[in-house]
Amino acid sequence: xxxxxxxxxxxxxxxxxxxxxxxxxxxxxxxxxxxxxxxxxxxxxxxxxxxxxxxxxxxxxxxxxxxxxxxxxxxxxxxxxxxxxxxxxxxxxxxxxxxxxxxxxxxxxxxxxxxxxxxxxxxxxxxxxxxxxxxxxxxxxxxxxxxxxxxxxxxxxxxxxxxxxxxxxxxxxxxxxxxxxxxxxxxxxxxxxxxxxxxxxxxxxxxxxxxxxxxxxxxxxxxxxxxxxxxxxxxxxxxxxxxxxxxx
Numbered sequence: 001x002x003x004x005x006x007x008x009x010x011x012x013x014x015x016x017x018x019x020x021x022x023x024x025x026x027x028x029x030x031x032x033x034x035x036x037x038x039x040x041x042x043x044x045x046x047x048x049x050x051x052x053x054x055x056x057x058x059x060x061x062x063x064x065x066x067x068x069x070x071x072x073x074x075x076x077x078x079x080x081x082x083x084x085x086x087x088x089x090x091x092x093x094x095x096x097x098x099x100x101x102x103x104x105x106x107x108x109x110x111x112x113x114x115x116x117x118x119x120x121x122x123x124x125x126x127x128x129x130x131x132x133x134x135x136x137x138x139x140x141x142x143x144x145x146x147x148x149x150x151x152x153x154x155x156x157x158x159x160x161x162x163x164x165x166x167x168x169x170x171x172x173x174x175x176x177x178x179x180x181x182x183x184x185x186x187x188x189x190x191x192x193x194x195x196x197x198x199x200x201x202x203x204x205x206x207x208x209x210x211x212x213x214x215x216x217x218x219x220x221x222x223x224x225x226x227x228x229x230x231x232x233x234x235x236x237x238x239x240x241x242x243x244x245x246x247x248x
Contacts, residue, residue: 003232007097017100020078021107028082028111031063031070032202037119038062039128056188064181071173075160080173083196084108085224089153092225093232095161105198112202120206127206130192130199130216138215144191145219146226148183152195153227155179162236195220 011017042055051059071080079096081087087104090096096104116127132141159165159172168175184193194200200216 003094004091005094005097007099009099011097012099012103017103020100021103023074023077024081024104024107025111025114027070027074027078027080028108028198029115030073031066031082032112032115032199033119034066035059035063035199036116036127036203037123040119040123040125043128044123044125051188056185060181060184060188060193063184064177066177067180068173068177071176075173078104079160082108082198083152083220083224084198085149085196085220086153086156088221089156089224089228090161092228093157093161093236108198109201112198113205114202116202116206127203129203129207129209129213130194131212132192132215133190136190138212141191141212141215142219142222144187145194145215146223148187148191148193149195149220149223150227151183151223152176152179153224154231157227157231157236162231164239191215191219195223197221 038059039051042051042058043049046052046055067082070082074080074082079090081090081104084105087096087101087108091098091101119125120127132138155175156172159168159175162168165172180195183195187193192200194216197217197220200213204210204213
């Protein structure tokens with residue numbers, strides 16, 4: 001069952017919450033700067049040639065490493081979401097309130113936008129945006145983004161949000177980075193492999209190109225919501241409560 005809770009202004013504007021928003025802003029900024037920067041760097045080194053298999057691998061690895069670091073640096077403060085789809089998926093499972101989640105979204109979108117504006121300033125290069133491949137419809141792009149974002153948010157739940165995760169929690173950032181890198185390798189040539197509305201939003205703002213941008217909101221949000229609903233409702237909700245113990 002969906003566990004959405006609106007939350008209160010007091011909680012959402014507490015000192016710890018404000019620190020969480022700042023952590024999401026900084027971590028998302030650094031993640032997007034490295035991820036988009038890797039694509040710009042590839043274009044620079046290849047004189048603007050189309051992304052080839054080697055370039056795809058390089059960009060996927062850059063995103064995987066940057067997300068691993070970003071999640072690690074923010075995990076103890078904000079939970080290390082760095083992604084509106086992750087925030088939505090966790091909200092559905094009752095891990096964050098709607099009101100606090102909205103401020104997470106704002107911080108993530110601002111972080112991505114500032115990262116891309118900084119890249120545009122320091123490189124004077126065109127900021128690459130996400131788009132579906134030629135010959136592929138936007139509906140197919142949405143379905144692709146649903147699938148890969150489902151995989152991402154499901155991984156977040158299994159390694160970081162599951163109360164039975166145990167020692168898996170210590171490797172959560174690695175697993176999350178790995179699934180993003182693998183999904184970019186699989187979906188990059190087709191839908192762009194975003195999985196993250198914030199990751200797509202910053203480049204769209206910096207470039208002024210929002211064509212097809214809805215794909216990178218609808219697909220990831222549906223995928224994240226489905227993963228949160230299934231993992232939280234089917235698995236976590238079915239756990240037996242820990243039996244009470246009598247102590248002498």
